[in-house]
Amino acid sequence: MNGQYTVSTYLLQRLQEIGIKHLFGVPGDYNLDFLDDVMESSIKWVGNCNELNAGYATDGYARLNGIGAAVVTYGVGGFSIINAVAGAYAEHVPMIIINGAPPARRREAGAMVHHLVSNYYLQFDIFKKITIDATLLVDPVTAPEEIDRVISNCLAHKLPGYIELPADITHAPCHAPVGSLIVQPLISNTDSLDECTKEAAGLLNKSANPLILAGVELLRFGLGKEALQLIETSEVTFATMLSSKSVVPELHPQFTGIYQGGWSKEAVRLQVENSDCLLSLGALMTDTDTGLFSINLDTRRMITVGGGQVRIGNHIYDQVHLGDFIRELTLLAEPRSYLASHPAVSFSPRQNFVAEPSCELTAPRLYECINSYLDDQMILLSEPGDSFCATPEFNIEEAENFIVQAYYCSIGFCTPAALGVALARPAKRPVVLTGDGAFQMTAQEVSTLIREHCPAVIIIINNDGYLIERRLHKDGMYNDIQNWQYSKLPDVFCNGPLVAGTKFVASIKVTTEEELELAMKVAVAEKDKLVFIEVSLQNRTCSKGLERLGNSYKMSLQKQ
Numbered sequence: 032m033n034g035q036y037t038v039s040t041y042l043l044q045r046l047q048e049i050g051i052k053h054l055f056g057v058p059g060d061y062n063l064d065f066l067d068d069v070m071e072s073s074i075k076w077v078g079n080c081n082e083l084n085a086g087y088a089t090d091g092y093a094r095l096n097g098i099g100a101a102v103v104t105y106g107v108g109g110f111s112i113i114n115a116v117a118g119a120y121a122e123h124v125p126m127i128i129i130n131g132a133p134p135a136r137r138r139e140a141g142a143m144v145h146h147l148v149s150n151y152y153l154q155f156d157i158f159k160k161i162t163i164d165a166t167l168l169v170d171p172v173t174a175p176e177e178i179d180r181v182i183s184n185c186l187a188h189k190l191p192g193y194i195e196l197p198a199d200i201t202h203a204p205c206h207a208p209v210g211s212l213i214v215q216p217l218i219s220n221t222d223s224l225d226e227c228t229k230e231a232a233g234l235l236n237k238s239a240n241p242l243i244l245a246g247v248e249l250l251r252f253g254l255g256k257e258a259l260q261l262i263e264t265s266e267v268t269f270a271t272m273l274s275s276k277s278v279v280p281e282l283h284p285q286f287t288g289i290y291q292g293g294w295s296k297e298a299v300r301l302q303v304e305n306s307d308c309l310l311s312l313g314a315l316m317t318d319t320d321t322g323l324f325s326i327n328l329d330t331r332r333m334i335t336v337g338g339g340q341v342r343i344g345n346h347i348y349d350q351v352h353l354g355d356f357i358r359e360l361t362l363l364a365e366p367r368s369y370l371a372s373h374p375a376v377s378f379s380p381r382q383n384f385v386a387e388p389s390c391e392l393t394a395p396r397l398y399e400c401i402n403s404y405l406d407d408q409m410i411l412l413s414e415p416g417d418s419f420c421a422t423p424e425f426n427i428e429e430a431e432n433f434i435v436q437a438y439y440c441s442i443g444f445c446t447p448a449a450l451g452v453a454l455a456r457p458a459k460r461p462v463v464l465t466g467d468g469a470f471q472m473t474a475q476e477v478s479t480l481i482r483e484h485c486p487a488v489i490i491i492i493n494n495d496g497y498l499i500e501r502r503l504h505k506d507g508m509y510n511d512i513q514n515w516q517y518s519k520l521p522d523v524f525c526n527g528p529l530v531a532g533t534k535f536v537a538s539i540k541v542t543t544e545e546e547l548e549l550a551m552k553v554a555v556a557e558k559d560k561l562v563f564i565e566v567s568l569q570n571r572t573c574s575k576g577l578e579r580l581g582n583s584y585k586m587s588l589q590k591q
């Protein structure tokens with residue numbers, strides 16, 4: 032971009048610099064001038080069916096690309112994307128929301144413009160609470176510094192940022208970027224870092240059965256490789272959690288399994304809870320990651336690192352960041368014996384699926400089958416519901432090949448997020464595993480996947496409504512949903528009937544093991560197509576994971 036910069040071209044240049052190649056969103060009159068500039072830039076515009084879906088797509092994109100951005104319009108668009116931004120905040124996903132606002136002069140006059148609710152600052156005030164940094168660009172002189180600050184904070188803290196861009200500021204001239212954007216790193220206090228790593232190394236090196244619990248912060252801050260180095264140098268066994276699944280490769284000989292408190296497999300639970308030195312790296316003890324708090328961990332035998340703090344017994348060290356801690360500890364860790372580094376419990380390897388002839392599908396067999404067809408070129412997105420109860424046991428090798436909103440748990444996330452995933456990783460293929468209830472929330476985004484030619488595999492588990500709620504609570508009629516003919520939807524979105532072999536989409540409905548096996552073979556063979564599979568599970572069976580969660584839930588109720 033040469034010549035005079037405007038606030039809009041400045042912002043676009045910064046977005047390009049940080050690696051944004053796609054912008055998601057929905058147009059509206061307050062952002063159209065900005066979108067005209069997007070059309071002139073090298074960033075590709077990806078219009079969504081609605082703003083919530085745009086937010087989820089941006090989140091999926093950001094998880095793989097390091098950052099994403101969405102453009103919405105004031106009020107109607109801004110309020111619609113809030114759920115996705117709140118989710119990104121809870122889950123530590125960096126994304127920039129650009130909200131086109133009414134002209135600043137109208138704001139000053141207090142004019143009653145369309146999409147205004149209550150007062151002109153309402154959206155700004157709300158977004159301030161669910162972002163790390165927010166700015167309302169009212170002055171083109173200060174706009175460049177404001178933009179740089181929000182983007183930089185977003186990247187450093189891995190949290191969403193908000194930029195409100197009034198329509199009459201968009202094309203206002205501003206100064207050119209001064210150098211490239213500087214992201215201020217999070218800096219540890221060197222004395223605290225030195226002291227706590229020495230204390231931690233002393234405990235780790237002399238412990239008999241230490242264990243590293245690799246948590247979600249490792250994933251969000253891109254520290255998987257550093258964690259692996261510590262694990263291999265110290266030869267300590269490790270476990271992951273649902274939210275951090277596969278952050279360190281699951282086929283690693285030191286991997287013991289997924290820890291989820293009382294929701295874990297018993298052997299994994301015992302290994303974690305009986306460790307005499309449990310090093311928790313960036314683990315968040317959320318209800319979903321702890322089997323509804325059914326954990327039994329003794330903090331006196333733990334070293335807990337995360338959120339800029341280290342806790343060893345009663346010692347608390349502030350301003351120590353996870354990456355610095357891991358790198359320093361790796362230098363001090365002493366290797367252990369072969370036995371210590373090869374856990375008694377190890378993860379079961381992937382099994383081949385062989386369909387039973389003429390056998391009605393059950394949930395456990397469905398998951399066995401899908402697991403057996405996943406490969407390293409597929410990125411699995413697992414939706415809250417029976418899907419995410421089943422997937423801890425899936426074999427995923429690379430960290431980026433598994434996406435789950437394990438903490439915020441907003442159903443409907445995965446289908447639009449797959450759009451972002453497909454665009455961020457064109458060489459890979461998103462595989463969405465979603466319940467029928469979740470799918471109904473954001474189903475329209477399949478049409479954008481088709482329009483953008485994303486060869487996703489979408490597997491809809493039609494189990495007649497909200498099964499997880501039926502299992503965890505009672506079978507109230509509020510868990511019933513309208514049954515759709517899901518497999519016919521691609522026809523609708525393609526604007527015409529599908530003719531096998533000629534269209535971009537293959538749509539299949541399955542009810543038996545053999546049909547599912549065949550459908551998965553089609554999905555693998557038709558790798559350039561969007562393959563849509565409706566799995567009809569009218570028997571309301573569930574995964575073994577949901578069975579275990581049900582038991583944890585009952586136990587947690589008894590304790591109350």
Ligand SMILES: Cc1ncc(C[n+]2csc(CCOP(=O)(O)OP(=O)(O)O)c2C)c(N)n1
Pocket residue numbers: 415416417418440441442443465466467468469470492494496497498499500
């Ligand atoms: C946006 C949103 N609304 C409501 C919920 C509450 N909720 C959690 S799971 C669930 C049902 C999921 O049903 P489905 O997708 O069919 O999965 P299943 O349990 O049947 O496998 C609901 C409604 C939620 N998590 N997110």
Ligand SMILES: [Mg+2]
Pocket residue numbers: 416466467468492493494495496497498
């Ligand atoms: Mg369901």
